[in-house]
Amino acid sequence: METREFGDIELRRVREHVWEIPQEGEMNAPARVLASEALLDHIGDDKTLEQLRNATHLPGITKHAICMPDGHQGYGFPVGGVGATDTTDGCISPGAVGYDINCGVRMMTTNLTYEDLQGHEEELVDALFEAVPSGLGGGGVVKGDAETIEDILARGMQWAVDAGYATDDDLAHCEDEGFRDDARPEFVSQKAKDRGRNQIGSLGSGNHFLEVQRVTDVYREDVAESFGLEADQIVVLIHCGSRGLGHQTCTDYLRRIEKEHKDLLDDLPDKELAAAPAGSELAEEYYGAMCAAINFAWVNRQLIMHRTREVFADVFDRDWRDMEMRLLYDVAHNIAKKEVHEVGVDPEGRPVRDGDAVEREERELYVHRKGATRAFPAGRPELPPAYADVGQPVIIPGSMGAGSYVLRGGDQSLDLTFGSTAHGAGRLMSRTKAKQEYWGETVQDELREQEKIYVKAQSGATVAEEAPGVYKDVDEVVRVSDELGIGDKVARTFPVCNIKG
């Protein structure tokens, strides 16, 4: 049997791109890493594998904990991690969702071509930078009073439709139709709401960005056609999350878990895994608060998209509807959700891996996707009518020098990953190291001169932290996803204008 060793962790090769940490000791399931040899070298570089093994200690973890090809270490649970826990006797873990609740990506298509845009890059990047609030701290498209924030938390993009910032068509092209019905704003703290009020419609900082891109490659013509994508087309990508509101919500519940569920915490190998037992008051309250923060993030991305439409209308002197600026899809990559999945069970009805199962049953699970994207294939009931027969669009952003991918949910995703795939390129080095290696202005000048990519940012330090060289090869991440059949390549894009915090 082929094995690879990283510290005290031995990985067994199951087959091409599939590696397993066998179940032993206090582990409640085996763990799996989905990666090529090259990506596995990166994954073995930091604490990712240790964190992945720790995640298998979570009560009720089902089948296996899984690391996506772009995985790297995070707070407690790996970024690029998927963990499905039983909703009756398992747990829910804020650490396995992440601080930036519903960090995610949306892509808007247009009927413009790269040729239409050439010569306008400078004007466009300046106008977008002016119109879309970005950077650390406050300032949003909408100033929310107490009532508005409650409404946004409860109703997500439904609020945006009523307030004139979204169309019904936008709603129909968003994961969960842009709102979680399970949202309970009363479980979001006043402090979190106060932080969110001034940030409704703001990009934030770090790896968040708005990018105008051109489609350079199409891999599956028929799927691309159903998605409304073709070569040379201009599209817009928006990557951001729930800002201070989501961050505060995560912090609030991590604290409460330490106080109210110390016993469970003490049983876990890392207290950053911080889980609340399924069925507990705290689990219910966290789930309701998390769903509310998810709604906030969808409104956030919607308002940024609204401003983008206005900027395009201004720069190109046409109505945005004439430029067919439609939402392709909005995907969340830091969430947990109650989903029903088929799992193999042993004679006592306990979930086991497929080889040991005597039959298969449907189970309701909290599917934690932290730095992982839902990738449902055709046929899943959750898919909107537009994608019911083709599979959902999956958007995977690369770095500002590399461009991004559109995939579609693959046939193997339900068997391998509870319907998930990667979420990005994954970092290669820390932010501190990046600032030692790169200088923001130099990165910007080189991108403009060599690649005709126009980058505008609040902070030069952020550009250095996000320089193309600090990221893994997004092509390799997507290749593995495609070859495993969890997310199939549909199209590739290349940056034209990028704004960031």
Place this chain on the structure above:
DNA sequence: ATGTCC
């Protein structure tokens, strides 16, 4: 990721 510490 994040008013990068209550």
